[in-house]
Amino acid sequence: MTQVRLNSVRKQFGNFVAIENLDLDISSGELVALLGPSGCGKTTTLRMISGLERPSNGAILFNGKDVSEQAVQDRNVGMVFQRYALFPHMTVEKNVAFGPSVRGESKAEIARRLDEILEVVQLTPFRTRFPAQLSGGQMQRVAVARTLITKPSILMMDEPLANLDTKLRVEMRRFIRDLQQRLGITTIFVTHDQIEAMELADRVAVIFDGHLAQYDTPERIYRYPRSLDVADFMGATNIYPGKVLSRNRVSTALGEIDCLHQDDRSVGESVQVLLRAEALDMSTGPFTSEGSGMRGRIKARDFFGASVTYRVACNDQEIDVTENARRMRDVGDDVHLQIAPEQVWLLSG
Amino acid sequence: MTARERRTRILQMLQLLPILSVLVILFGGALVMALLQSLGFAPWFGINTFPDFSHFGSLWGSQTFWVSLWLTLYYATVSTLLALVFGTILALALIKAFPGKWLYKYLYKLPLMIPYTVGIALAVIMLSSGGVLSRIVAFAGLIDDPGQFPQILKTHYGWGIIAVYVWKQTPFITLAVYAVLLGIGRETEEAAAILGARRGAIFFRVTLPQILPGIVSSTLICFAFNVGAFEAPFILGGGFPDTLPVVAWRYFNDADYTLQLQGMATVVSIGIVAGVILFAYLWVYRRYERRMGRH
Ligand SMILES: Nc1ncnc2c1ncn2[C@@H]1O[C@H](COP(=O)(O)OP(=O)(O)OP(=O)(O)O)[C@@H](O)[C@H]1O
Ligand SMILES: [Mg+2]
Numbered sequence: 001m002t003q004v005r006l007n008s009v010r011k012q013f014g015n016f017v018a019i020e021n022l023d024l025d026i027s028s029g030e031l032v033a034l035l036g037p038s039g040c041g042k043t044t045t046l047r048m049i050s051g052l053e054r055p056s057n058g059a060i061l062f063n064g065k066d067v068s069e070q071a072v073q074d075r076n077v078g079m080v081f082q083r084y085a086l087f088p089h090m091t092v093e094k095n096v097a098f099g100p101s102v103r104g105e106s107k108a109e110i111a112r113r114l115d116e117i118l119e120v121v122q123l124t125p126f127r128t129r130f131p132a133q134l135s136g137g138q139m140q141r142v143a144v145a146r147t148l149i150t151k152p153s154i155l156m157m158d159e160p161l162a163n164l165d166t167k168l169r170v171e172m173r174r175f176i177r178d179l180q181q182r183l184g185i186t187t188i189f190v191t192h193d194q195i196e197a198m199e200l201a202d203r204v205a206v207i208f209d210g211h212l213a214q215y216d217t218p219e220r221i222y223r224y225p226r227s228l229d230v231a232d233f234m235g236a237t238n239i240y241p242g243k244v245l246s247r248n249r250v251s252t253a254l255g256e257i258d259c260l261h262q263d264d265r266s267v268g269e270s271v272q273v274l275l276r277a278e279a280l281d282m283s284t285g286p287f288t289s290e291g292s293g294m295r296g297r298i299k300a301r302d303f304f305g306a307s308v309t310y311r312v313a314c315n316d317q318e319i320d321v322t323e324n325a326r327r328m329r330d331v332g333d334d335v336h337l338q339i340a341p342e343q344v345w346l347l348s349g
Numbered sequence: 350m351t352a353r354e355r356r357t358r359i360l361q362m363l364q365l366l367p368i369l370s371v372l373v374i375l376f377g378g379a380l381v382m383a384l385l386q387s388l389g390f391a392p393w394f395g396i397n398t399f400p401d402f403s404h405f406g407s408l409w410g411s412q413t414f415w416v417s418l419w420l421t422l423y424y425a426t427v428s429t430l431l432a433l434v435f436g437t438i439l440a441l442a443l444i445k446a447f448p449g450k451w452l453y454k455y456l457y458k459l460p461l462m463i464p465y466t467v468g469i470a471l472a473v474i475m476l477s478s479g480g481v482l483s484r485i486v487a488f489a490g491l492i493d494d495p496g497q498f499p500q501i502l503k504t505h506y507g508w509g510i511i512a513v514y515v516w517k518q519t520p521f522i523t524l525a526v527y528a529v530l531l532g533i534g535r536e537t538e539e540a541a542a543i544l545g546a547r548r549g550a551i552f553f554r555v556t557l558p559q560i561l562p563g564i565v566s567s568t569l570i571c572f573a574f575n576v577g578a579f580e581a582p583f584i585l586g587g588g589f590p591d592t593l594p595v596v597a598w599r600y601f602n603d604a605d606y607t608l609q610l611q612g613m614a615t616v617v618s619i620g621i622v623a624g625v626i627l628f629a630y631l632w633v634y635r636r637y638e639r640r641m642g643r644h
Contacts (some may be wrong), residue, residue, distance in 0.1 A: 052539050072542040079543050085536035089558040094621045099544035102554070130641075252468055 001028040002062050002153040002186050003202075004049065009058035011210075013123040018044045020210045021058070026203075028063075031180050031187045033201035034153070035194060041210040042190040043082065046156045051075050062153070078152030082159045082190075084143040092142050093118075093127045099150035113149055120179070121145040139169045141175075148179070155180070157189040161196060173200060174349055194234050198222060205208065205228050223276070224345055231274055231347060237320045238275040241349065244268060248341060253317050255294050259344035272349035277309060277322040279343035283336050284329070294337045301331055312337065380620070387613035394606055404614040413590040418622065421592040424507045424582065425575035428514035429568050435515065436522025437564070441556075443523070444530050461520045468513045471582050475511055476501045477582075509585035514578075518571045522564075525629050529563035558641065565634050569627060576623045593619045 002027040005010050011019040019041045034042045037230045048051040049060060051072035059066050067075055068102050087095050093114060118124045121141040140160060147155065160176065161169045178199055180187045197204045198218035206213045206221060214226045225231035231239060242252035247261040248287055251272050265271065296314030309322045312335060321337065329335070359386030389401030408414050439457060443450070460468065469530030475481050492498060502509035533556075541555045557564075579594040586592060591599070593615055 050543055052543070072539075073545050073547060076545075077543060079540070081536055081540060083536065085540040087537055087541075098541065098546070098554070102541070102544065102546040102550045146540075146544065152404055 001184070003028040004063070004154060004186060004188070005061040005064070006045075006049070007059045007061065008067055009045075009048060009055045010062060011041070011048060011053065012056040018210055019048070019055075022207075022210075022212050024205060024212065024215065026186060026188065028186050030185045031177075031189070031200060031202045033187065033197035034190045034207060035192065035197040035204050035205045035233075036207035036213075037192060040207045042207060043158055044193075045207070046079065046188065046190060048157055050077050050079050050152070050156060063110075075154075076150070076152055077154045077156060078147035078150060080140070080143045080147055080155075080157040080160055082162070084131075084139050086142055086146070088131050091128050091130055092123055092134070095131070095142055096123075096149055099146065103150070116143045117149045120148075121175075136163045137172065138207045139170065140164065144176075144179075153186065155185050155187045157187070158191050159192070161191070161193075169196075176200065206233065208233075225274070225347065228272060228347055228349055236274055237277060237278075239347070240273050240275075240317065242271050242273040242346075244271055244346070250344070250346065254315050254319065257339065257344055258341040259346060260341050260345055264348075265346055270349065272347040274345040274347060275319070275339055276306075276343060276345075277320040279339055280319070280321045281338045281340075282310070282312075282321050282323060282329070283338070284333060295336055296337060298329055298331050298333045298335060301329070310335075383613050383616055383620075384555055386610055387617045389610060394609065396607060396610065404610050405618070406469065408611060408614050413617075414596075416590040417593050417596050418618075420505060420577055420582075420590065420626070421594070421619070422622070422626075424510050424514070424592065425572055427507075428511045428518065428575055429572045431511065431515045432518040432522050433564065433568050435519045436556055436567070437560075438635045439519065439523040440530055440560075441528035441552075443527050444535070457520050459520070461515050461524070463517075465513065465517060465578075465580055468517055469581055471568050472502065472509050472513050472516075472585060475591060476512065480580075485567075503587050505583070505587040507586060513581045513585065514571075514612045517576075521571065522567045525567035525643060526560050529560045533559045561634070561637075567632070569630065572630075573623055573627060576626075577619060 004024075006022050006024040009019060009022045009024075010017070022041075024032075024045075034045060036042055044053060048055050051070060053069070055068060059068050061067065062075070064212075087098065090098070096111050096117060097114050100113060105113075110234060115124075118127055123138065123141055123145060126134060126222065131142065134142065140163070144157075144160075157176070161172055164172060173196065176187075189200065198221075201218060203216060203219050204216045204218050208229055214221055214230050216224075221230065222234050225234055225236070228239065240252040240254060242250045242257075244265050244267050245256065246249050246267060248259055250257050250259050250271065250273055257273065257275075259273075294314050296312040296319065297312045297316070298310050300311040301307060302309045302311075303325065306325055307322050308325045308328060309320055310329060312319050312321055314337065319337070321335075323329075385398060385399065387404055389396065389398035389404065391397065443454065443457075447453075473480065477483070478498045478500060480498075481496050483492075483495040486492055486498060487495045501512075535556050537559065538551050541551045546554065577594055579598055582592040583595045583598065586595065588594075597612045597615040597619070600608045603609075
């Protein structure tokens with residue numbers, strides 16, 4: 001059980017600042033996702049926690065103890081690399097047994113743990129194969145097994161699912177989640193896929209350009225993004241400039257909308273109004289005139305299998321509405337849109 | 350084999366034809382001629398006793414041949430090994446970032462561009478008794494007179510020869526190993542470190558097996574060159590008994606041109622010894638590779 005803390009950590013490569021004053025608190029046993037676009041510094045953050053890279057400033061603490069000066073070998077962390085980094089000249093068994101073997105464990109103990117872990121990752125039939133003779137998913141499981149066999153106190157995974165096909169990705173996601181819960185091991189994983197982050201993580205750290213943009217539970221990040229960038233990265237499409245009319249009413253180009261009061265908003269303030277596509281209720285007449293009702297006409301329809309997203313023209317604006325695909329509406333239908341006040345989120349802007 | 354595979358095979362052969370013919374005519378032709386001469390076929394000298402094994406007989410029957418062979422192999426092996434160790438250490442250093450690296454990357458290649466003969470001259474200037482090194486040591490007061498400086502050149506220990514070979518070949522091996530190191534990247538080493546491996550274990554269990562192809566090919570080239578090279582042992586060697594290439598050279602230059610055949614027998618002997626050693630080396634390496642699952 002290890003708790004990890006990053007205290008205003010900063011990393012500079014030459015003149016280039018890769019990480020700027022990063023503060024991060026990871027409770028023991030927690031599964032945290034580092035989420036952000038390519039090049040934002042996710043891998044760099046993992047490398048600093050593992051000890052492969054030294055922070056230019058700031059401190060990294062495990063269970064309150066500063067490990068910034070501690071060598072990689074002494075930190076007892078585990079890392080699954082973005083490109084796996086398996087030893088190409090060793091069989092699956094040798095790869096997996098490498099950690100305990102260099103740590104001087106006894107042959108019998110290594111053999112016992114090897115059998116056990118190969119069983120867990122379902123690689124027993126492949127134990128004498130070389131990495132080049134494995135599929136992507138199998139290589140990845142070797143990488144996970146090789147790390148877990150050393151019983152790391154912190155498990156780090158760099159885009160563990162990036163190179164897998166959709167079905168395998170779902171499988172591995174479940175595998176990682178189960179394993180993490182069973183072992184209760186503090187886990188940090190990197191991804192640039194917000195769906196993956198939300199599905200797996202207890203908390204998500206959104207990083208842009210080396211800055212921590214938001215660190216919160218998946219639900220809060222999704223519903224209550226703190227900035228336009230985060231909202232955008234989490235896939236929000238309906239964002240409209242508006243003005244706060246009263247404690248719980250806001251005006252936008254779509255019309256006036258009821259909202260809940262947010263403490264840091266004042267009357268008259270310019271804001272960005274976020275309406276999640278799936279939070280909008282769409283109905284066809286007879287129209288009532290109460291609540292935040294808006295009238296519009298369906299202009300386009302995108303079918304995603306389980307859900308359908310309609311593009312609705314509304315007061316010269318366009319708004320996306322996602323509905324369950326059980327009922328399909330047609331392009332050209334006149335519709336009425338409503339949104340519950342608690343689903344309206346105001347961003348400063 | 351299907352018809353399509355057969356067609357591809359024939360096409361591949363055709364594409365190889367130009368290089369094969371050059372190899373066969375130039376290289377194979379010369380080899381055959383050398384072998385024929387060493388077996389007594391030299392009508393242009395008015396000699397044709399083919400097949401005649403007496404040249405090999407008298408060569409292999411003399412004790413000095415075996416001393417020469419020993420010296421040849423000793424110089425070649427020691428210099429190759431030293432160059433390998435230095436070259437590998439240098440290559441490992443070069444993939445790390447350090448200040449002034451760009452300058453260093455040019456400097457270490459310098460010996461590659463300087464001819465062997467210049468290197469030999471440098472060795473004479475630096476290492477001979479009365480050379481720069483002896484004067485420095487004398488100046489430092491470690492010896493009274495440069496003349497007391499221990500003999501480095503022209504001994505059968507061959508320090509001069511080895512020094513020149515190592516000086517010239519270290520950058521070559523560095524270059525080869527460095528290229529392989531760049532190819533394999535740092536990640537497997539980093540993974541090993543995270544798994545708890547210290548520097549020694551990382552090198553011997555992770556890095557070395559991966560750079561072995563580069564090490565084998567570059568040391569093969571250096572060793573083959575060292576066995577056959579002639580200038581350095583000729584100038585810097587300890588005199589009689591000489592290394593085999595020098596022995597061959599002396600036969601070729603003898604006023605008695607019939608000794609040419611003896612020279613050819615020497616050359617062929619060098620070829621046989623070098624060939625056997627190199628093939629054995631490759632065979633061992635291939636076995637290792639197969640055990641590692643590479644084909
Ligand atoms: N050793 C280095 N020297 C110089 N710059 C580096 C180095 N390592 C990383 N960077 C830079 O730091 C920034 C962050 O890199 P990092 O690898 O952490 O990105 P990432 O978030 O993992 O991206 P991706 O999703 O593409 O893997 C990038 O702009 C990268 O170019
Ligand atoms: Mg990365």
